[in-house]
Amino acid sequence: MIFVNLPVADLDRSRAFFTALGYSFNEQFCDGNALALELGDNLFAMLLRTDFYATFHDKKTVDAREGSECLLCVSADSREQVDSLVDKAVAAGGTEGRTQDHGFMYGRSYDDLDGHTWEIMWMDQQAADMGPEAYAAQNA
Missing domain, CATH: 3.10.180.10 (2,3-Dihydroxybiphenyl 1,2-Dioxygenase, domain 1)
Structure with missing residues (x-):
């Protein structure tokens, strides 16, 4: 399995956006802090509220609108x-x-x-x- 973690500003807005693209979510891994976007078999993008994402590392979280992190x-x-x-x-x-x-x-x-x-x-x-x-x- 692979989980790519991405900070997002608004989980509801992110859910609506990726649903419009035809993606689905694994609800087992969705809560008030995160959405598990299903990209394929055992492939997920974890969309994490920005403040929650910051709890996983000690660096400054990059705003992807201003710089590229991946x-x-x-x-x-x-x-x-x-x-x-x-x-x-x-x-x-x-x-x-x-x-x-x-x-x-x-x-x-x-x-x-x-x-x-x-x-x-x-x-x-x-x-x-x-x-x-x-x-x-x-x-x-």
């Missing part, structure tokens, strides 16, 4: 799924980020309501199996 990359099954998810995020109040199109690999990103950057990526399975350079050489 990039969260989630795979998609198709280019269309990449577009659909990012479009939903922007419609729900997120901010559109960069687009990368390398033919065999395609991705777009968005910043959520708290400024965390989420990259949604798709890669052609044959390219992933061969390695991007070998795939590019074969298709040149």
Whole structure:
């Protein structure tokens, strides 16, 4: 299992945002301090109230709207799924980020309501199996 912990300003607002994107939450790990956003089998983003997040470390908590503390990359099954998810995020109040199109690999990103950057990526399975350079050489 992996749990990525992210500070958020408002749990209700975060729940509404990620629900609009089609995600669900593991209610066993949700309470007044945290939401367990389900990203896949045994993959979670723990959305923690900022003050609660601060109890887990001794450093200053970064405001993701002002600085980058990490990039969260989630795979998609198709280019269309990449577009659909990012479009939903922007419609729900997120901010559109960069687009990368390398033919065999395609991705777009968005910043959520708290400024965390989420990259949604798709890669052609044959390219992933061969390695991007070998795939590019074969298709040149």
